[in-house]
Amino acid sequence: MKALIIRELRLAFGSGRAWLPPVFFLLVATLFPFAVGPDGPLLARTGGGALWMAALLAALLPVERLIEPDRASGVLDQLALRGHGEEGVALAKLAGHWLSFGPPLMLAALPAAALMKLPPDVLWRLELGLLIGTPALAALTLAVGALTLGLSGTSALAGLLMLPLAVPVLIFGAGLMAGDAGGAWKLLAAVALLYVAAAPFVAGAAIRAARD
Amino acid sequence: MKNPVPLLALWDVACRRGGRILFEGLTLRLYDGEALEVRGPNGAGKSSLLRMVAGLLAPASGLIERKAAVALADEALALDMRLTLGRALGFWAGLDGADPAPAMAAMGIDHLAAVPVAMLSTGQRKRAAIARVIASGVPLWLLDEPANGLDAEGMDRLATAVAAHRAGGGAVLAASHLPLPLGGAPFIELGR
Numbered sequence: 001m002k003a004l005i006i007r008e009l010r011l012a013f014g015s016g017r018a019w020l021p022p023v024f025f026l027l028v029a030t031l032f033p034f035a036v037g038p039d040g041p042l043l044a045r046t047g048g049g050a051l052w053m054a055a056l057l058a059a060l061l062p063v064e065r066l067i068e069p070d071r072a073s074g075v076l077d078q079l080a081l082r083g084h085g086e087e088g089v090a091l092a093k094l095a096g097h098w099l100s101f102g103p104p105l106m107l108a109a110l111p112a113a114a115l116m117k118l119p120p121d122v123l124w125r126l127e128l129g130l131l132i133g134t135p136a137l138a139a140l141t142l143a144v145g146a147l148t149l150g151l152s153g154t155s156a157l158a159g160l161l162m163l164p165l166a167v168p169v170l171i172f173g174a175g176l177m178a179g180d181a182g183g184a185w186k187l188l189a190a191v192a193l194l195y196v197a198a199a200p201f202v203a204g205a206a207i208r209a210a211r212d
Numbered sequence: 213m214k215n216p217v218p219l220l221a222l223w224d225v226a227c228r229r230g231g232r233i234l235f236e237g238l239t240l241r242l243y244d245g246e247a248l249e250v251r252g253p254n255g256a257g258k259s260s261l262l263r264m265v266a267g268l269l270a271p272a273s274g275l276i277e278r279k280a281a282v283a284l285a286d287e288a289l290a291l292d293m294r295l296t297l298g299r300a301l302g303f304w305a306g307l308d309g310a311d312p313a314p315a316m317a318a319m320g321i322d323h324l325a326a327v328p329v330a331m332l333s334t335g336q337r338k339r340a341a342i343a344r345v346i347a348s349g350v351p352l353w354l355l356d357e358p359a360n361g362l363d364a365e366g367m368d369r370l371a372t373a374v375a376a377h378r379a380g381g382g383a384v385l386a387a388s389h390l391p392l393p394l395g396g397a398p399f400i401e402l403g404r
Contacts, residue, residue, distance in 0.1 A: 003303070003306055003307060007292075007303060011292070014294055015294070072288070073288055073289060073290050073291075074286065074287075074288025074289065074290035075290045077263075077266075077268055077284070077286075077288065077290065078284070078290045078304065078344075079307075080267070080268060081266055081267075081268075081281075081282060081283065081284055082307055082308065083281075084307075211263075211268055211269060212269070212270075
């Protein structure tokens, strides 16, 4: 398990896959003020939501490169021969993927928040939301990556599959930034827990189905 | 004396791929120290048979009993292209709790340990896949077209490795459309 997580991190940072989401995230944060105009209060009001949208779309970027290369090259088969269950492999992938996705995105949120003129308390709640929400996004990326195994040109399909499922993350993540009322972080945590718990099983079954 | 329990037994196994029956009624037994060659034209179901034995594919009907762990060398290399050959094989050897160095020497690729996998030739990659099987230390080897891309020297090394494995009580099931140097092992024909 540990060897698999380390391999996942090596693949993510070695191939540059890990840098795509934060760079995309920062790019959106850079473009958004150009589109809305240099109106500080307006940016501060809408910027948080835009950053959550950016995080969501950034989570889509690694979908095709997360599992498919390992299926095509036979790594998943070789792991199965060694008695590693597909669910366990998926869980290791989830852990490795989150480590290469969540923390870099939270780091990128710091300059992004400055570009959006977010006040410090909103930035703090954005970071808290990303800490809770990025595992859910990573789980969705894993599940959708597994469900589209063996298909070519899956980016559009992956978006259609993943974005509707990400709606609760978006709602509670953005709700968390609006204020402390309503316990949005608890609902966000509940969604994240559900997705993280379900994703290895979905991905494991999808990996097995893709063999046939 | 032969171990009375076969390492591998197939009972009346049928293989269906994409709605077509590739073969059916296949019954075979493989004991310690034995080797069996599976021959047949392209598309006869040789690779599917090996994948079924490995447990990666379910037979359409019949029963597959396997008493031992398997190692598979097929068309999929399953080595990280960016890594050096030594580290890529080391990853799998680490999972197997084994040392890849003797296996790499046995296949004559020990001098390539520092070369990235992406730079290796077809034959060198095949040798690497066979070296992973050797290093795994499991009793039952599944070799899918092991001779593909191997030169004469590689074939000799393959034959030596198979002979050593069988002498140590291991068994080999190899699929090939060409005769293999398995020391006069019996063969079955699929797709006839």
